Amino acid sequence: MIIGVLGAGQLGRMLALAGYPLGLRLRFFDPTPDAAAGEIAPLMTGSYNDHAALQEFAKGLDAVTYEFENVPVEAARALGQWVPVLPGPRALEVAQDRLVEKDFFRSVGVEPAPYRQVDSPSDAQAAVEELGLPCILKTRRGGYDGKGQVVLRADFYAADAWQEIGGVPAVMEGFVPFRRELSLLSVRSATGEVRCWPLVENEHRDGILHLSRCPARESTDGLQEQANAHARAVLEGLDYVGVLALEFFELEGRLLVNEMAPRVHNSGHWTIEGAQCSQFENHLRAVAGLPLGSTELRGYSAMLNLVGDTPPTAELAACEGLHVHLYGKEPRPGRKLGHMGICSSTAAEREAVIERAESLLRKSSASVSG
Numbered sequence: 467m468i469i470g471v472l473g474a475g476q477l478g479r480m481l482a483l484a485g486y487p488l489g490l491r492l493r494f495f496d497p498t499p500d501a502a503a504g505e506i507a508p509l510m511t512g513s514y515n516d517h518a519a520l521q522e523f524a525k526g527l528d529a530v531t532y533e534f535e536n537v538p539v540e541a542a543r544a545l546g547q548w549v550p551v552l553p554g555p556r557a558l559e560v561a562q563d564r565l566v567e568k569d570f571f572r573s574v575g576v577e578p579a580p581y582r583q584v585d586s587p588s589d590a591q592a593a594v595e596e597l598g599l600p601c602i603l604k605t606r607r608g609g610y611d612g613k614g615q616v617v618l619r620a621d622f623y624a625a626d627a628w629q630e631i632g633g634v635p636a637v638m639e640g641f642v643p644f645r646r647e648l649s650l651l652s653v654r655s656a657t658g659e660v661r662c663w664p665l666v667e668n669e670h671r672d673g674i675l676h677l678s679r680c681p682a683r684e685s686t687d688g689l690q691e692q693a694n695a696h697a698r699a700v701l702e703g704l705d706y707v708g709v710l711a712l713e714f715f716e717l718e719g720r721l722l723v724n725e726m727a728p729r730v731h732n733s734g735h736w737t738i739e740g741a742q743c744s745q746f747e748n749h750l751r752a753v754a755g756l757p758l759g760s761t762e763l764r765g766y767s768a769m770l771n772l773v774g775d776t777p778p779t780a781e782l783a784a785c786e787g788l789h790v791h792l793y794g795k796e797p798r799p800g801r802k803l804g805h806m807g808i809c810s811s812t813a814a815e816r817e818a819v820i821e822r823a824e825s826l827l828r829k830s831s832a833s834v835s836g
């Protein structure tokens with residue numbers, strides 16, 4: 467069976483690696499010739515707007531999926547004429563526009579932070595008056611890893627904030643005084659079966675995911691049940707097939723949804739070592755029409771991203787309990803170059819391995835900058 471993937475970054479690369487043992491072959495389509503998955507599997511380069519190229523790509527494929535949610539919806543719809551596209555293009559449409567996404571969440575009973583549509587300086591001002599300060603203005607489209615947004619505090623004019631994000635269609639959100647950020651990886655099969663991995667606790671640095679832990683510390687059955695119910699509502703509402711990630715804010719035992727990713731997600735990389743079946747394998751199983759694998763844990767897991775500088779590979783590889791994954795990408799500030807997976811038999815041991823890894827990274831960045 468051959469599965470086509472739109473986008474060929476590290477997520478695609480890890481999908482391809484997970485596909486080999488199941489006899490699933492992947493082919494990628496990406497505008498960038500040196501995209502990370504191209505080292506592992508065939509890569510066709512072209513524009514997502516070139517429907518003739520997409521038709522050529524579709525030849526011989528059994529299904530198409532994506533590893534990047536900003537693929538033009540029209541590209542996914544065009545491919546749908548020649549081959550099944552999973553998850554369906556509606557999931558892309560919802561995920562690409564923060565306003566559509568929040569309206570959709572509410573329509574299926576999943577509560578986001580309070581929000582208002584902003585299309586003008588006066589809308590921005592009215593939203594501040596209604597939501598109160600602080601609040602946060604985000605572009606509806608194209609934002610990721612904290613880009614395209616600005617936090618409004620007491621000394622900020624709403625109209626300036628709107629100019630700062632480029633004067634484009636936006637949403638204003640009430641600022642959530644969250645305890646922490648959690649995410650949930652879930653998967654739905656072609657027959658409608660839903661499975662969820664346990665909740666993941668996430669820490670960001672400079673707006674980029676730094677550390678994920680699964681299980682989340684001090685997670686409760688109540689929190690997990692809320693998250694699972696939200697995932698089921700979104701998956702069923704979109705008639706979704708594949709892995710879906712939901713990002714939440716935890717607030718006094720309650721979950722508010724922040725956003726969704728209609729694809730495998732950085733906060734699920736720990737599943738490679740830490741779950742019976744990884745997010746990558748389960749996504750492919752779903753898309754290929756195979757039965758889903760178990761989302762049970764193998765231990766206390768974590769994932770640390772390797773961002774920006776060339777990582778100290780030999781030192782990290784020598785560290786007991788750390789699994790190094792490199793994506794074959796050139797170092798660049800803020801670029802995700804790889805990650806480390808951890809799966810320990812106790813929570814305390816997990817913390818010890820995280821600390822050892824952090825200390826190696828600190829030493830290495832001190833030697834790079836010094």
Ligand code: AMP
Pocket residue numbers: 579602609610611612613639640641642643644647670673724725
């Ligand atoms: P996003 O691009 O929406 O994932 O936002 C990036 C980060 O900004 C999140 O991971 C949060 O740490 C923070 N953030 C976003 N929206 C809010 C909000 N409404 N209240 C508080 N913090 C937020």
